[in-house]
Amino acid sequence: MTSPSVSREAYGEASDRLVADTASATSAQLATVADEILSVAGLLRTDLRLRRALTDPSRPGSDRAELIGSLLSGKVSQVTVDSVATLVAGRFARPGQLLDAAEHLGVDALLASAERDGKLAEVEDELFRFGQIATGDSGLAGALSDANVPLSVRVKLVEDLLKGKAQPATVRLVEVALTGFGGRGFAASLNRLVEATAEKRDREVAYVTVAKPLTDAEEQSLAAKLSALYGRDVSLKVDVVPAVLGGVSVRVGSDLYDGTVLRKLNAAKQAFA
Structure with a gap:
């Protein structure tokens, strides 16, 4: 989480509770909880008044927790009610941070489900491969990224593309990316989810x-x-791009090591210019 300390504390308490x-819980039970929490995040995304009420600093945390509990009781599992209520009882500097925290909490539960099922590495690779397919097809990338296209239509497109070809957790995470995970665009959201999956495996991407x-x-x-350089296992995500001509480019977080022939040619052109 990159939110201020108040929201990190609230998120941490909710995560510990979850x-x-x-x-x-079984993998299936965790997947259900994940879907419920992500549904709550979806509600928060569309209802600004609710987000504001649940982050109102003038109301005690217990009152805010009671409010969300009354809305969710009987509609989702008690585990979800308790986790979300714990989250809401914390302090957030702005309403958008509560949405981010709820999304992260749902993703955490989904990754825990995949881990418990022994499918976490597979989910990581499937997310990356789908990202390559999507970015490699301008028409598909445009359709998935277009906020003017109803979310239900884009979700149906993803389900049709991945049905029988990917883990259920992968499909659900791609759907999370469609909504703009952490306020990012689709491609950036997908990359962040790949990295979150790797982090769950204690790996760098x-x-x-x-x-x-x-x-x-x-x-x-x-x-x-x-x-050896980063002090932890590294998960390679290899993209073959003939246009770079040769050499290797490696990006880890904000670090970029570009030893491609294309980069050297461009540098030479700039030097002569």
Whole structure:
């Protein structure tokens, strides 16, 4: 979370409550809780008055928790009610931070579900591959990113594309990206969810761009070097782009190491210019 300390504290308390309450839950039960929390986030997204009421600093946290509890009771599981009420009882500097926190909490539950099912690494790879497919097709990228297209239409498109080809958690996370996870655009949301999945596996994500596919030995060597550099395991996400001509570009967080032939040619052109 990148929110101020007050919202981080509220999120942390809600996350701890969720983890404790789902310690013995099955993967399916966690997936249900995740879907419920994400549905609450969807409600917060569309109802600004509710967001403001639930972050009103003049109201005690217990009152705000009681309000959301009364709205959700009987409609979702008690685990969801308790987790969201704990979140709402905390302090947020602005209403949008509550929405971000609710989205993160739902994603956390979804990733926990995939982890409990032993599918977390698979979900991470599927999210990245779908991102490559989407960005590689301008028509598809436009359709998925167009806020003027009803969300239900875009969700149906994703479900049709991924039905039987991806884990249920992957499909749900792509749907989260459609709504703009953390206020980002679709492509950026998808990348952040790839990184969140890797973080759940205690890994760093390295986006690698090459002109031709790396061999297994080359991937292992690069991963080992990056792991040594960053002090933790690294998950490589390799994108083959012939236009870079040769060499390797690696991006890890805000760090960029660009050793591609294209970059060197561009640098030479600028020097001569």
